[in-house]
Amino acid sequence: MKPNYPTLEQTIGRTPLVRLQRIPGDLAQARGNVILAKLEGNNPAGSVKDRPALSMIVRAEQRGEIRPGDTLIEATSGNTGIALAMVAAIRGYRMILIMPDNLSLERRAAMTAYGAELILTPASQGGMEYARDLALRMQSEGKGKVLDQFGNDDNPQAHIDTTGPEIWQQTEGQITHFVSAMGTTGTIMGVAAYLRDCNEAIQIVGAQPAEGAQIPGIRKWPEAYLPKIYHADRVHALEYIGQPEAETMARRLAAEEGIFAGISSAGALVAALRVAARVQNATIVFIVCDRGDRYLSTGVFNQES
Incomplete structure (x- = not known):
C-alpha cells in the first residue's frame, strides 16, 4: 500500500x-x-492567516458561491493576502490583492510569487480603509468576489475549529x-x-x-x-x-x-x-x-x- x-x-x-x-x-x-x-x-x-484563508475559500466553495477558475478579490495588509494567494494557487483561482503601498517589499514579492495580481493603493489616501473600499467597488463592477476577511464569519470559525x-x-x-x-x-x-x-x-x-x-x-x-x-x-x-x-x-x-x-x-x-x-x-x-x-x-x- x-x-x-x-x-x-x-x-x-x-x-x-x-x-x-x-x-x-x-x-x-x-x-x-x-x-x-x-x-x-x-x-x-x-x-496565522493560512487558517482563515483556507477556511474562507473552502467554505465558500461548499456553499456554491465560488468555483475554481473564478476571480477572488481581497484588501490586505499582507499576511492574509499571502495566505489567500497560496490557497488560490492550490485550488485554482485567480487572486487580485489590494494593498497600501507603504507595506514591506517582502509581502509584495510573496503575493506575486504565488501568482496573485497586486494592486497598490496610495497610503496617503487612506491606507487599508481605501483598499477595502476599492475591493468592494471592484466587486460591484463585476470584477470578482470579495472574500471580506473583516466581515466573513469563516475567518474566526477557522480559529474555533483549529x-x-x-x-x-x-x-x-x-x-x-x-x-x-x-x-x-x-x-x-x-x-x-x-x-x-x-x-x-x-x-x-x-x-x-x-x-x-x-x-x-x-x-x-x-x-x-x-x-x-x-x-x-x-x-x-x-x-x-x-x-x-x-x-x-x-x-x-x-x-x-x-x-x-x-x-x-x-x-x-x-x-x-x-x-x-x-x-x-x-x-x-x-x-x-x-x-x-x-x-x-x-x-x-x-x-x-
Whole structure:
C-alpha cells in the first residue's frame, strides 16, 4: 500500500507551542507564571492567516458561491493576502490583492510569487480603509468576489475549529490568559469563543496600537471600518503598544529566544509580559502570528536593541 501523503493545505495548523526561557525573567518565575508562544509562522505560507484563508475559500466553495477558475478579490495588509494567494494557487483561482503601498517589499514579492495580481493603493489616501473600499467597488463592477476577511464569519470559525482546540490541548487545559494582536480580529475572536466555552474564567487580552504607533498587523479601526466579526464583549482587556517597544521586543525575541517573528507578534508579547507582571500562577499564551523575514526590508532588525 502506498503512503497517504498530505497535500500542502493539509499541513496548515498544528503549530508548536513553546515556552519562553529568558525574556520573562526572574519576575515571572517568582510569580509562578509561564509564557507560551504559539508559532504560527510555521504554517506553509508563513502566518496565522493560512487558517482563515483556507477556511474562507473552502467554505465558500461548499456553499456554491465560488468555483475554481473564478476571480477572488481581497484588501490586505499582507499576511492574509499571502495566505489567500497560496490557497488560490492550490485550488485554482485567480487572486487580485489590494494593498497600501507603504507595506514591506517582502509581502509584495510573496503575493506575486504565488501568482496573485497586486494592486497598490496610495497610503496617503487612506491606507487599508481605501483598499477595502476599492475591493468592494471592484466587486460591484463585476470584477470578482470579495472574500471580506473583516466581515466573513469563516475567518474566526477557522480559529474555533483549529487554533483554539490546539491551544487547549497543548496546555492540557491549563491556559489562564490568551493574548493576541488585533488586526482583522479573526484570531482573537475565534480563539476567545472556543476557549471561553472550555473555561469561562480564561482571560482574553488584545494588543492595540498606542496613539501614533504604526505597527504592521495591529490596528485600531475607525468606527465606520470596525470589522463586523469583532465582538467587544469577548475581550476582557486591551493593552496599548508603542511602536518602539514592539520593535525592540521583536529584536529581543530573535536574539534572546531564537524566535524570529514579526513586529505585531512582539507587540503581543509586550502585552503578555504586562499581564505576567500583575498575576500569579498563570499560563499565558500569545500568538506569534508570522515570521520576521517578512520585515527585513523595513530595517527594524538592523537597529541596536
